[in-house]
Amino acid sequence: MLLFVNGTIHTMDPLNPHPEALLAHNGRILDLGSLRHIQEKHPGATLVDMKGKTLLPGFNDSHLHLLGIGMRLNQIDLSSVESIEALKEKLLRHQGDGDILVGYGWNQEHFKEGRMPSSHDLDATGILKPIIIHRTCVHMLVANTLAMEKAGVFEPSGLFKESGMNPLKDLVPPPDEKALAGYILSAAKVLLSHGVTSVQSDDLFMVDTSLHQLVFDVYETLERENRLPLRVYEQTNFKQYEDYLKNIPDYRQDRTSDRRFKRGPVKILGDGSLGGRTARLKEPYSDDTGTRGLLNFSPEAVRHLFQLCDEHQLDVAVHAIGDEMLQIALEALEPLKHAACRHSIIHCQVTDTETLAALDRLKPVLHIQPGFLNGDIHMAPSRLGPKRLRTAYNYKTLENLDLVIAFGTDAPVESTNPFLGIYHAVTRKDLKGFPQDGWLPGQTLSLYDAIKHYTVDGAYASYDENKKGALKAGYYADFILVDRDPFTVAKDDLKDLRVLETFVGGQSVYPLD
Template sequence: MTSDLILTNGAVVTEDPARPGARAVAVRGDTIAAVGTDDDIVKLAGPKTRRIDLRGAMVVPGLIDAHGHVRSFGEELANLDLHGVASIEEVARRVRERDAVLPPGAWITGHGWDQNLWPGKKFPDHRPLTEAAPGRPVWLRRVDGHASWANRKAMEVAGVTRRTPEPSGGKIERDARGDPTGVFVDNAQDLVKKARPAPTREQIKEWLRLSLQRLAAGGLTEIHDASVDPEDVDAYRELADEGNLPLRVYLMWNGIGKALIEPLVERPIFVNYRNRLTLRAVKLMVDGAMGSRGAVFQEDYSDDKGNRGLFVTEPDELERRAELAMRKGYQVCTHAIGDRGIRLTIDAYEKALAAVKPTDPRPRIEHLQCVTPEDVARLKPLGIIASMQPSHATSDMYWAEDRVGPERGKGLYAWRWVLDSGVIIAAGSDFPVDPEKPLIGLHSAVTRQDLKNWPAGGWHPDQKMSFEEALRAYTRGAAYAAYEEDHKGRIAPGYWADLTVIGKDLREIPPEEIPNAGIDFTIVGGSVVYERR
């Protein structure tokens, strides 16, 4: 039987111990038919076979982002992108420009600002946004999604005043008089978010489409979408029914903060719907982020005495939710960043696992950013997967040790500790927090340097991954984290034909060239969903 697609003249990295390398791949339908030499594979071509001459390009198992936010990324693509903006004045200028073109009543929304890039590194207040757009609400999410910045109009529409109380797990930044400054941290963001007009189904679908197209261009074949609501799942299913999901998506219910998980986990799990969509996980969150000083630590922040962070979910409630989700057959994936948040998450998993005794639960800790060696040692015995984002290290390294000091800083983004303890890492980016491009993540993992190759030798270089370990984290590790290791993460006969074709063999070029190696093709289920032209 002839193949539908053959790729020849390439450097094929299979991740298959039986045949680690090859030159060519044949695809029939949505699965790998054969792997071998050019001569082997050419024989499987017929008159209707599409033939791709790779011209020496590298083929790897389809890259997976094990932690991203598809809808948020799509919404960002349709709104203000503030990543890398170096001053409050530039943010205000962009808001002023958007105000001039939007229809009356529309909100100005955006994402990506980071006060650590500005002189003084302090949270802003509402005044620059109020002056730029006094007549309409402005709502801008911080780069990590754990704080947002509003103008006066947005606070007025939301009914936020000096008398508004602090919500559990959140903080309203206030001035000396007690008035809200315009910055809302973690659960306090809900006070303003709830006043925004609800998006339509078509808007949500358009955001998903925009996002997935961009992700395909980055070489990704699957996304673990970390925190979805019922309206998102419905939009995804409609796109799948229409044949408009270019990538596979592994969904996690939004079980964060005050969200009730009972009605979510009562809904049936589904796996590989329309050969694209799976829902079998719940996202929980114990703490906030280090950038906004909401991650929970055992000791004070080194640069904010008296502050040890914020519980987005109290520990006893985290344990209850983890146990409930496991009883319903769901995988539990918990955001935990600070050392105390991580320890309490491990505690919650230990108790829930003992109470439920589930079959193959594969609990995950999302981020695992500042960990102690003692807690690393607890991960493997409990079967915990480390879902980590390599580029977080290289985007946070400029200020992360300011938050925790040099001693705790030894456990920041401690990939080497995790791997050496035998724990599986599933790699991702947390887009739109960090860039969605896995080549940037691979570069961060092997160099611990930014895109300007700083610092020399890498930041905490003892925690680097080898290239082989980093690639495995984006392929086999991420596939295992989604229960897909028998279908994905290898290039071998019978596996899904999910392939990423990279313009250069990353093993043969200097590490500093990895981010710009380029993606030639992204192939999902045997279909070319992106092609560089």
């Protein structure tokens, strides 16, 4: 029995917001209240001195790619590169001895050349192995000539988008059981260091379809061996239309068990990204009137998949960034009958009057990534133009519709640190403090609500609202100790908060000594 004392406790439970002490036992929270009261009832409890620090519920990242985070630890990080020349130098310096060179995170918005890299740039490095480099959005990549030759595909620019990327991604040797476990555990370590104790993860997006069952098996083996240190709710992405049709009838969503790895909703990747101009818009992009983005599935196919999931009482989680994709998703949602389902929209970045009315009517759960503000503050105005911008990234408007808004990061697209997202949501600024008065400042959220979206609402999305998200008696003992109280620091300092210790099921899992 551990009795946490001598710190500030924020439970996110409005009925008991700041108890003096918290008692954890057998993986659960046993009691919260005054120290004297708890000690009288449980005289043998071991005291844990919080030394004036702050205790919060563990964060729940409502949409990320856990395997992708682990894989990236073995690839070249190009996210801080500010020119194509610097990108080439970085590839040369980190060639390693693998058969293929994989980089990620580049963003032409940061390049002084102001353009995307090409196969010619990669060829010019003189590196004699296949190279593929993923854009930060992971919806497009650039390959060198050698990679295209090996994959049997060709584009003069070397640029590939969405499913066109698959032959090139297939050049990377598939991970075996041991590699998959390694990716999961190394990603978990990063997440726990940021106080993330639960994730909702689309892992299958990251691997070939033939490995889907193996990914589930590896998670279940890790759990059986007591080696899975955080809770994972899988957003199961079957990727190909035929595979959805084949797999949905036998797929069982786990809404009730206390397992750490649980099968969650069926994930559908509806459109692409705004940065890559592949998110599907109703009107052309303001900075490229030749395109409205793309759809990965026809509206009829989306409707059919929604119906099929509904027949089998499965939730759908659909990636929708552009306003047209959002509309298609909401129209597919409209006729579904099972009121018990918690269908969700991932991203929901660009709305309009019509989709806002449908969101209000249908009340899907939203998975929102406030960390996107850091880059999109600079990119979205030119992509969308002033009119559409007024109803984009409109977190406060969505909150006012009484929707459950579960925050996350889409990592490895963005950093897994929840305090960055919380900072963006309550300041509407990028990490450099731009713009000074906040971007679309009417959409600023309160700190309490931002933390609630990262804890309580994420738990609701996975049917765990009576088990986690807040600190209450009977809930999982998933909580974090933070160096400063977020409710007393200046808003601009929220991004610098540090997690000192992370507990999952009452066990200290970060830092490990």
